[in-house]
Amino acid sequence: MDLQKPDLQKHAGPAPAVADLRASDADRDRIADILREALAEGRLTSDEHAERVEGVLSAKTVGELEVFIRDLPAAHQRRAAPAWTPAANRPTDAIPHDPDDNVVAVFSSAVRRGRWRAGRRIHAYAIFGSVEIDLSEAVFEYRQVVIKAFSVFGNVEVRVPENVSLRGTGGGVLGNFEVDTLDSPDADAPVVYIDGWAILGNIEGRPKRGKLVADILDRVQHKVDRSLRKHLGH
Numbered sequence: 001m002d003l004q005k006p007d008l009q010k011h012a013g014p015a016p017a018v019a020d021l022r023a024s025d026a027d028r029d030r031i032a033d034i035l036r037e038a039l040a041e042g043r044l045t046s047d048e049h050a051e052r053v054e055g056v057l058s059a060k061t062v063g064e065l066e067v068f069i070r071d072l073p074a075a076h077q078r079r080a081a082p083a084w085t086p087a088a089n090r091p092t093d094a095i096p097h098d099p100d101d102n103v104v105a106v107f108s109s110a111v112r113r114g115r116w117r118a119g120r121r122i123h124a125y126a127i128f129g130s131v132e133i134d135l136s137e138a139v140f141e142y143r144q145v146v147i148k149a150f151s152v153f154g155n156v157e158v159r160v161p162e163n164v165s166l167r168g169t170g171g172g173v174l175g176n177f178e179v180d181t182l183d184s185p186d187a188d189a190p191v192v193y194i195d196g197w198a199i200l201g202n203i204e205g206r207p208k209r210g211k212l213v214a215d216i217l218d219r220v221q222h223k224v225d226r227s228l229r230k231h232l233g234h
Contacts, residue, residue: 019063026163026212031056031065034074043072086183087165087191093144095120105129105154115139122147126154126201134159136211140190149196149203151175158194158205161213165191168205172198179205189213 032053039049052068059065069075100119103110106127113134120142124131126149133147136159149156149170158179160166163186168179175198184191190213194205 019061019066021062023059023062023065027062027065028056028059031069034069034072037074038069038072087167089167089169091144091146091191091193093120093142095144095146097121099123099148103131103133105131113137117141118145120145124149124156124158124196126151126156128153130154131156132159133157134208135164135192136161136208136213138213140164140213142190143188144191144193146193146195147205149194149198151196151198151201151203153199154201156196156198156201156203158192159208159211160192160205161211162207162209163212164189166194166205166207167191168194170194170196170198170203172201172203174200176202176204178203180207182207 035044035049035052035056038044039046044052055068056065059068066075099121101112101122103112103122103124105125106129109130109132110126111132111134112122113132115137116139118135118138118140122133122145124133124147131149131151131154133156135145147158149158160182162182163184164182165184166180166182168177168181170177170179177196177198179194192205194203196203
C-alpha cells in the first residue's frame with residue numbers, strides 16, 4: 001500500500017451540475033420531440049418552432065437545451081417523473097414460452113444482424129458452432145426481450161445498443177457465462193434479458209460501442225427536418 005499516495009478527492013473539483021453537462025444528440029432529439037408536440041398542439045407558431053429548433057441544434061449544454069422548453073407543460077411533466085429507474089432482474093411483462101425466432105448453429109455459424117425485428121423471445125443454440133445476435137440496428141417491437149441461450153462446445157455472442165438496459169441470468173459448466181449489466185436512463189428504453197447455460201462453451205452479452213437504438217416500442221423517433229439541417233449547414 002502506498003501511504004504517500006495523494007488524496008485525489010481533496011484536489012478534485014465539485015461535480016458539474018446537470019445543466020452544465022455537454023448535450024448529446026439524444027438530448028437534442030428529446031427536446032426537438034417536445035417542440036414538435038408543442039407545434040402540433042398549437043402552443044408554438046411555425047416561426048417560433050423553427051427558431052427554437054435552430055437553437056437546439058446549436059446548443060452545447062443540457063442547460064442551454066432546457067431554455068427552449070421551460071415554458072411548455074411537457075418539460076415540467078418530464079421533470080416530475082423519476083429521472084432514472086434501474087431495470088428489474090427478471091422480465092415484468094408477459095413473455096411467451098414459444099420463441100418468436102430460433103437461431104441455431106450445429107457445427108456451423110448463424111447470425112442475426114442489421115435491420116430486423118426483435119420479438120419477445122429468441123432462442124439461440126450453439127452446438128459445436130457459433131451464434132451471433134446483433135441488436136444494435138434492430139427494431140424493438142416490445143419493451144422487454146428475452147434471449148434464451150444454450151452453448152455446448154460453442155459460442156453465443158449478443159450485442160445490444162448502448163442506450164438499452166441489459167440483464168443476464170445463467171451460468172456455465174466448464175464454460176463461461178458473462179453478461180454486462182446496463183441501465184438506460186430512458187424509462188421507455190427496451191430491456192434485454194439473456195438467460196442461458198454454457199457447457200464447455202461461451203455465452204456473452206455486451207453493448208456495441210457507438211450504437212444507439214433508433215426504435216423504441218416499434219416507434220421510430222422523429223428527427224429534425226433534414227431540410228432545416230441542410231439549410232443551417234450552409
